[in-house]
Amino acid sequence: MARYFRLYGKKRGARRTGSRAVGNAAVLAFLALALVSGIALLAWMLWAFIIPEWRVNVVFRPNHCVVLKKRLAEQPVDGKPVYRPEMLIAYQVDHRAYETWAYDITGVFNPDRKAVEAILRRFTIGKKYACWIDPGNPERAVLARGYSWPVWIMLLLPISFITIGGGGLVYQFVYLGKSAERRAALTQRAGELDPFDQTHLAHQEYPSVPNYRTVMDSPGTTLAYRLPPVMSGAWALMGALAVTLATNAMSVLFVYLAVDGHRRGKPDWLLTAFTVPVILCGIATLLYFVRRLLVLGSAGPTIVEISDHPLFPGRRYRLYFSYAGQVRLRSVEIRLVCEERATFLQGTNSRTETRIVYEEKIDDRHDLRTESGSAFEMQCPLCIPPGAMHSFQSDHNEIAWRVVIHGDISGWPDFERAFPLVVCPALEPAT
Amino acid sequence: MSDPAIHIRLDTPHDVLRPGDILAGAFTLAGVTSDEIAAVELSVLWHTEGKGDEDLAVHLFKRFSADDGPPIDPKHPVRFSTQLPLSPLSYDGLLIKIRWCVRVRLFLRDGQEVVEERPLRLGRLPRPGGSGS
Numbered sequence: 119m120a121r122y123f124r125l126y127g128k129k130r131g132a133r134r135t136g137s138r139a140v141g142n143a144a145v146l147a148f149l150a151l152a153l154v155s156g157i158a159l160l161a162w163m164l165w166a167f168i169i170p171e172w173r174v175n176v177v178f179r180p181n182h183c184v185v186l187k188k189r190l191a192e193q194p195v196d197g198k199p200v201y202r203p204e205m206l207i208a209y210q211v212d213h214r215a216y217e218t219w220a221y222d223i224t225g226v227f228n229p230d231r232k233a234v235e236a237i238l239r240r241f242t243i244g245k246k247y248a249c250w251i252d253p254g255n256p257e258r259a260v261l262a263r264g265y266s267w268p269v270w271i272m273l274l275l276p277i278s279f280i281t282i283g284g285g286g287l288v289y290q291f292v293y294l295g296k297s298a299e300r301r302a303a304l305t306q307r308a309g310e311l312d313p314f315d316q317t318h319l320a321h322q323e324y325p326s327v328p329n330y331r332t333v334m335d336s337p338g339t340t341l342a343y344r345l346p347p348v349m350s351g352a353w354a355l356m357g358a359l360a361v362t363l364a365t366n367a368m369s370v371l372f373v374y375l376a377v378d379g380h381r382r383g384k385p386d387w388l389l390t391a392f393t394v395p396v397i398l399c400g401i402a403t404l405l406y407f408v409r410r411l412l413v414l415g416s417a418g419p420t421i422v423e424i425s426d427h428p429l430f431p432g433r434r435y436r437l438y439f440s441y442a443g444q445v446r447l448r449s450v451e452i453r454l455v456c457e458e459r460a461t462f463l464q465g466t467n468s469r470t471e472t473r474i475v476y477e478e479k480i481d482d483r484h485d486l487r488t489e490s491g492s493a494f495e496m497q498c499p500l501c502i503p504p505g506a507m508h509s510f511q512s513d514h515n516e517i518a519w520r521v522v523i524h525g526d527i528s529g530w531p532d533f534e535r536a537f538p539l540v541v542c543p544a545l546e547p548a549t
Numbered sequence: 550m551s552d553p554a555i556h557i558r559l560d561t562p563h564d565v566l567r568p569g570d571i572l573a574g575a576f577t578l579a580g581v582t583s584d585e586i587a588a589v590e591l592s593v594l595w596h597t598e599g600k601g602d603e604d605l606a607v608h609l610f611k612r613f614s615a616d617d618g619p620p621i622d623p624k625h626p627v628r629f630s631t632q633l634p635l636s637p638l639s640y641d642g643l644l645i646k647i648r649w650c651v652r653v654r655l656f657l658r659d660g661q662e663v664v665e666e667r668p669l670r671l672g673r674l675p676r677p678g679g680s681g682s
Contacts, residue, residue: 297654297662299592303610326595326606326637460601460644471600473643505675510637512604515597515645543568543636543672 142294149286156279163276167269170223174263178250183209183259185241186217190234193227200227201234205241209249211256220249222262328511328518330428330540338423340438340495345422345521345537355410362400362407369393369400413530422521422537424500429519431544432504437480439523442493451482451524452498455536456506459516476506480521508543553580555653555665565670566633572669573630576653578623586621588614590654593631595639595671598646608634638672 187206192199204219221237228234241247241261252258293301338344372393379386425436441447456476462469481498502519510517519539526532559574566572572593578586593609609631613621629651640647649671655663 297590298605299590299594299607299610299652299654300612302594302605303592303607306606324636325608325634458642458644460599462600462602471644475643507640507642507674508636508638510640510645510647512597512606514602514604515599517640517642517645543638 142290146287146290146294149283149290151283152279153283153287156276156281156283160273160276160280163269163273167224167266168273171265171269173252174223174250174260175265177253178260178263179253181209181211181249181251181259182246183207183249183261184246185243188238188241188243190231190238191227195227195229198229199231200229201231202227203234203237203241205261207247207249207259207261209251209259211251214256216257216259218257218259220259220261223260224266226266324508324542326510326512327428327542328509328540330509330542333427333538333540338438340440340497341423341425341436343424343427345424345539347420347422348520348536348538352414355407355414358403358407358410362403365396365403366400369397372396409531413527413533420523420525420535422523424539428509428540428542429502430542431502431506431508433502435500435502436497437500437521438495438497440493440495441525445527445530447486447494447525447527449482449484449486449526450494450496452480453522453524454478454480454500454502454519455522456517456519456541459518461514475517476503478503502541504544506541509539509541551580553578553585553655553657553661553663555579555655555663557651557653557665557667559651559667559669564668565673568633568635568638568672570633571630572633572651573628574651574667575626575628576651576665577626578621578655581623581655581657583615583620583622585657585659586615586623586655587658588612588616588656589621589627590652590656591627591629592652592654593629593633593649594652595637595647595649598648599642600644633671638674639670640674 184207185205186208189204189206191202191204194200202225203221205221206217206219208215208217210216247261249259249261250263292304296304333343333345336344336346372389376386376390376393379389419442421438421440421442423438423440426433429435437452439450439452441450454477455474457472457474459470459472462471480500481496483496486494500521507517509519519541521537521539523535523537524532525534555576555578557574557576559572561570561572561574576591578589589612591609591611591613592607594605594607596605597603609629611629613627615621637647639649649669651667651669653665655665657663
C-alpha cells in the first residue's frame with residue numbers, strides 16, 4: 119500500500135513534532151549565522167591584530183628615536199579604567215624629522231596598571247631607543263615588536279565557527295531534500311573513495327561484517343591467529359584509580375583541617391569525628407585499587423589463538439589458551455558468547471543496551487597444576503552453531519561474537535577476559 | 550483520477566532469497582501522468598529495526614530524474630536486476646532486526662512523495678533462542 123509523506127511531523131500523543139521544513143530552515147539559519155559570525159570575527163582579528171603585527175615584524179624598517187615625553191594613557195571600559203603606555207618619540211626618515219606618540223601597533227589597553235607603569239619605567243626621557251618605522255607611512259612608528267600569542271590562540275574561535283557553519287552548510291546542501299536511500303548511497307560512495315579506510319575491502323566481500331583482516335594480521339605461535347583482547351579491565355582500573363585519588367585527597371584535606379584546629383587550640387570535635395570514616399574510606403579505596411592492580415598484573419598475560427579466521431557457522435575450529443601469570447590458576451572456564459548491542463538516543467544522551475543471544479560453555483578445567491615458572495596451556499574445539507547469525511556492525515547496531523575466559527586464581531578475585539571473533543555468513547550455494 | 554500508486558513485482562515466486570542470488574523484478578506507476586513525475590528512485594536496501602536507532606544501507610540505488618533524462622513513462626514497467634550480497638542476512642534478534650526490501654520512491658512535481666516497499670528475506674536464519682521466525 120503506497121503512503122504519502124506527512125507535511126507535518128509525526129503526531130506523538132497530543133502534540134506534533136513540528137514541521138521538518140521549518141526545522142531544516144532553522145538549522146540552515148543557525149549554520150549561516152555561525153559561518154557569517156566566524157568570517158566577521160576572523161576578518162576583524164586579521165585587520166586589528168594579525169596583519170598589523172605581521173607588518174611590524176616583517177615590513178617595518180628599524181630606526182632609532184629619542185623619547186621626549188611619556189604618559190600613562192587611560193580610558194574607561196565598563197566603568198573600570200584600562201591603561202596603555204605611550205611615549206612621544208622623535209626620529210628622522212630620509213633627513214626629515216618626525217614626532218609621534220608610540221608604543222606598540224595594536225594600541226591595546228591593559229587593566230593591570232602596575233604592569234603598564236613597569237613598561238613606562240623602562241624608558242627614560244632624553245635617551246635613545248630602537249624603533250621601527252612603517253615604510254609606507256613614516257609618521258607611524260612603534261617601540262615594541264613581537265606577536266600577541268593570546269590573539270593567535272583566540273583565532274581558534276572564528277575558525278571553529280567557520281568550520282561548524284561552513285561544514286554544516288555543505289553537509290546540508292549535499293543531503294537536504296534527498297531521500298534516506300539517496301543519502302545512504304552518497305555516504306557509501308564517499309566511504310569507498312576514502313584512501314585511508316581499508317575496511318571497505320572486507321565490506322566488498324561481506325558487507326556490514328566487521329573487518330576481520332585486523333585479526334589475521336596477528337599470527338599465532340601455536341595456532342594460525344592470535345586474538346586481540348578487549349581492554350575492559352584497564353578501564354575498570356582507571357575508574358578505581360580516579361575514585362582512590364578523590365577519596366584520599368578528601369582524607370588529606372579533612373586531616374589537615376582537623377589537625378590544624380587542634381594545633382591552634384580550637385579543636386573541632388565534629389570535624390575530627392567525621393575525619394575518621396573519611397580516612398577509612400580512603401584506605402579502603404586504596405586497598406581495592408592495589409588489589410585490582412595486582413590482579414591485572416598477576417593474571418596476565420593471557421593468550422588465545424584460533425586455528426582459522428574469520429569463522430563460519432557450522433564449522434569446527436581449535437582454540438588455544440595460555441596463562442602465564444605469577445599467581446597459580448585454580449580453574450578456568452571458556453565460553454562462546456554472541457551479544458546484540460543497540461545504541462539509541464534517549465533525550466540528549468546516547469545509550470547502549472546489550473543482550474546476550476547465545477552463550478555456550480566450550481570447556482572448563484579444575485584443580486589445575488602447573489610447574490612453577492611454566493605457563494598453563496590447553497586446547498579445545500570450538501564450533502559456531504549452524505544457523506547462527508554472523509557478526510554485524512552498523513552505526514547504531516552490532517552483533518558481536520567473542521570468546522570469554524573466566525579464571526579463578528589462588529587468593530585473588532576471579533578475572534574475566536574477552537576476545538572478539540568475526541563470524542561470516544554460512545556459505546550457501548546460490549540458486 | 551485515482552491516487553498515485555506504485556506496484557513492485559519480483560520475478561521470484563517466493564520472498565526468501567539466498568546470498569548471491571539474482572534479484573530481478575519490475576515496478577510500474579499508476580495514477581500519475583508523465584508530466585506530474587519529477588523523479589523516481591529505486592533501491593534494494595536493508596535497514597535495522599528494534600531498540601537501536603535505525604541504520605540503512607543501499608545495495609542498489611537508481612534514480613530516474615525527468616530533469617536530467619527523458620520523461621518517465623508511467624505506463625512502461627521499469628525492470629531491475631541485481632546480484633544480492635553475501636551479507637547482512639535478514640535477522641530477527643532480541644534487540645536488532647535486519648530487514649531487506651525493494652523500495653521505490655516517487656517524487657511528484659507538486660512536492661508530494663509516494664513510497665512503496667516490497668519486503669524480502671536474505672538467507673534463512675532462525676530466531677535466536679531457537680524459537681524460529
